[in-house]
Amino acid sequence: MRASLVNQLRVLVPIKRTIDYAVKIRVASDGKGVDQNVKFSMNPFDEIAVEEAVRLREKYKDAITKITVVSVGPPKAADVLRTALAMGADDAIHVEVPDKASANPLEPLGVSKILTEVVKKAGEEEEVGLIIMGKQAIDDDASQTGQMLAGLLNWPQATYASKLEFPSGKPEKGAEAQVTREIDGGLGIVKTKLPFVMTTDLRLNEPRYASLPNIMKAKKKPFKKLSLKDLGLEDAVKPRQEILKVAEPPKREGGAKVKNVDELISKLKEAGRI
Amino acid sequence: MIATAVLPRVALRSANTSVRTALPLRRGFATSHVDLANTLVFLEHKKGIFNPATLSALTAAQKLGGDVDALVVGGESEASEVAEKAAKFPGLKKVLYAKHADFANNLSEPLAPLIKKIVESNGYSHVCTGHTAVGRDIFPRAAALLDSSQVSDIIGLEGEDTFVRPIYAGNAIATLKSSDKVKIFTVRGTAFDAAAQKGGSATTAEVKPDAVESLTDLIEEKVSESSRPDLATAPRVVSGGRALKSADNFVKYIEPLADRLNAAVGASRAAVDAGYADNALQVGQTGKIIAPELYIAVGISGAIQHLAGMKDSKTIVAINKDADAPIFQVADLGLVADLYEAVPEMLEKIK
Numbered sequence: 001m002r003a004s005l006v007n008q009l010r011v012l013v014p015i016k017r018t019i020d021y022a023v024k025i026r027v028a029s030d031g032k033g034v035d036q037n038v039k040f041s042m043n044p045f046d047e048i049a050v051e052e053a054v055r056l057r058e059k060y061k062d063a064i065t066k067i068t069v070v071s072v073g074p075p076k077a078a079d080v081l082r083t084a085l086a087m088g089a090d091d092a093i094h095v096e097v098p099d100k101a102s103a104n105p106l107e108p109l110g111v112s113k114i115l116t117e118v119v120k121k122a123g124e125e126e127e128v129g130l131i132i133m134g135k136q137a138i139d140d141d142a143s144q145t146g147q148m149l150a151g152l153l154n155w156p157q158a159t160y161a162s163k164l165e166f167p168s169g170k171p172e173k174g175a176e177a178q179v180t181r182e183i184d185g186g187l188g189i190v191k192t193k194l195p196f197v198m199t200t201d202l203r204l205n206e207p208r209y210a211s212l213p214n215i216m217k218a219k220k221k222p223f224k225k226l227s228l229k230d231l232g233l234e235d236a237v238k239p240r241q242e243i244l245k246v247a248e249p250p251k252r253e254g255g256a257k258v259k260n261v262d263e264l265i266s267k268l269k270e271a272g273r274i
Numbered sequence: 275m276i277a278t279a280v281l282p283r284v285a286l287r288s289a290n291t292s293v294r295t296a297l298p299l300r301r302g303f304a305t306s307h308v309d310l311a312n313t314l315v316f317l318e319h320k321k322g323i324f325n326p327a328t329l330s331a332l333t334a335a336q337k338l339g340g341d342v343d344a345l346v347v348g349g350e351s352e353a354s355e356v357a358e359k360a361a362k363f364p365g366l367k368k369v370l371y372a373k374h375a376d377f378a379n380n381l382s383e384p385l386a387p388l389i390k391k392i393v394e395s396n397g398y399s400h401v402c403t404g405h406t407a408v409g410r411d412i413f414p415r416a417a418a419l420l421d422s423s424q425v426s427d428i429i430g431l432e433g434e435d436t437f438v439r440p441i442y443a444g445n446a447i448a449t450l451k452s453s454d455k456v457k458i459f460t461v462r463g464t465a466f467d468a469a470a471q472k473g474g475s476a477t478t479a480e481v482k483p484d485a486v487e488s489l490t491d492l493i494e495e496k497v498s499e500s501s502r503p504d505l506a507t508a509p510r511v512v513s514g515g516r517a518l519k520s521a522d523n524f525v526k527y528i529e530p531l532a533d534r535l536n537a538a539v540g541a542s543r544a545a546v547d548a549g550y551a552d553n554a555l556q557v558g559q560t561g562k563i564i565a566p567e568l569y570i571a572v573g574i575s576g577a578i579q580h581l582a583g584m585k586d587s588k589t590i591v592a593i594n595k596d597a598d599a600p601i602f603q604v605a606d607l608g609l610v611a612d613l614y615e616a617v618p619e620m621l622e623k624i625k
Contacts (some may be wrong), residue, residue: 019442139441151386183407245449246448267591
């Protein structure tokens with residue numbers, strides 16, 4: 001039996017193109033950013049968000065009408081949107097911002113304002129009922145955007161999620177959700193109602209690899225481009241923070257090796273550490 | 275104690291604030307018009323026990339100069355009591371407290387509007403707390419409501435508008451200048467000393483929240499019970515990695531060594547993901563960031579993600595079979611050995 005259309009859910013997954021997590025970062029010669037001529041990929045926490053959305057549909061079949069991925073970034077951010085489409089998302093929205101390299105990147109506040117408008121605009125065709133996104137980007141390590149977006153939308157938030165469940169049956173508008181969150185010292189379980197913003201922790205799931213046929217299929221999926229002008233946000237997202245300097249962290253002295261346990265213990269005693 | 279709906283403002287401060295508000299935001303504005311900071315610190319506590327990162331945030335706030343007030347929230351019965359405790363923290367002028375059944379669980383939806391209300395009615399120029407699970411959850415939401423671009427996880431302050439923070443998992447350190455009217459930041463607990471908790475005499479005042487909207491409810495918390503020192507603040511930490519091979523070995527090798535040294539137990543992500551240790555013990559970019567006096571990494575290769583969580587430790591010891599493991603590049607003392615032999619030998623020889 002098909003669920004009635006009114007209760008079905010559209011899931012929005014904001015994703016970010018970041019320097020690949022395995023790349024050893026180098027501070028740029030101008031001292032204002034890091035070297036950008038390296039491998040980029042989808043922020044790992046966002047991959048988990050895409051995976052969770054796709055799994056929700058696999059689990060609840062008809063309950064989810066559409067998974068829309070959105071990225072705010074330079075032209076090359078289109079690559080990560082294609083990856084997300086190949087993982088199983090249905091359509092993509094790319095809010096294109098000029099590529100100004102590393103100088104003064106968009107801040108989470110600006111991104112959350114843009115996403116707020118995207119949610120509204122997407123709602124004109126079909127309302128968004130759940131937003132799943134990474135808990136932080138591995139470049140700026142800010143861990144802010146999901147919370148800011150929830151605040152601006154006045155939606156509930158469930159951050160640092162390691163489990164998402166729908167005790168009442170399935171995800172539909174107004175349904176209750178139970179989210180297990182990773183907190184200092186253990187886990188916290190919260191209950192909230194759709195729509196809400198969830199941010200993903202690493203343990204939520206293990207993202208799939210996109211297969212070649214799915215990568216080919218992804219090329220044909222709907223892909224919409226928007227500019228800040230389209231959203232009326234050209235001024236609203238001006239950076240509030242000026243990066244004065246980016247520096248290498250203090251280097252640690254490469255370690256001396258000890259021969260055996262006795263030497264280790266005596267050196268630790270000498271240093272007053274034990 | 276008198277409950278006040280809108281808190282009294284200092285006349286001079288409110289004059290300054292209105293001048294600031296009237297001027298457009300411009301880069302470099304803050305330095306051309308320096309006035310003393312007026313800072314609110316959100317003091318995080320759990321049943322009256324203050325989070326250590328909160329005490330570091332207090333130290334950071336005091337470095338800004340100017341007045342420092344604190345905010346304490348809690349359930350109906352606890353808030354005023356905890357506020358009295360906080361009033362003894364030296365250097366605080368005033369402790370504001372707000373009580374509501376929904377404040378006890380530190381949920382962001384009711385607390386972010388409360389912070390916005392207090393900041394706006396008192397004209398605070400700076401608001402900070404620890405970069406903890408609670409601080410990370412509440413503060414960005416409050417920042418968005420105040421239209422402020424938050425600065426997360428600061429490790430240094432270079433003036434009232436200039437912050438130092440790690441980016442790219444600590445592989446680069448950024449210094450940035452904020453032009454926000456209200457500067458909202460979270461503080462890395464290990465980067466500032468903990469503020470003293472005795473000797474002060476601040477006043478306390480209740481703030482009545484506006485209608486509290488509860489969008490989420492806490493059902494339960496599962497906190498790992500442990501008699502060992504707290505990982506985030508322990509002076510010594512013994513950490514185990516993938517090489518432990520099982521949860522049993524973690525108990526058999528890592529825990530006794532930690533107990534012998536009166537150390538906290540930590541784990542790498544690999545050990546946590548494999549189920550050898552609880553995820554609350556994870557040290558790294560996505561877990562806890564710690565800086566103990568002594569960090570002993572047992573069977574941990576030293577992935578970038580892990581190093582981000584412990585490379586500021588005073589002394590790092592690595593015990594690993596693989597002489598080429600990256601952990602040896604940061605370890606002060608490295609022992610290339612099989613942990614199953616080295617750890618029991620250490621236990622025997624450390625008395």
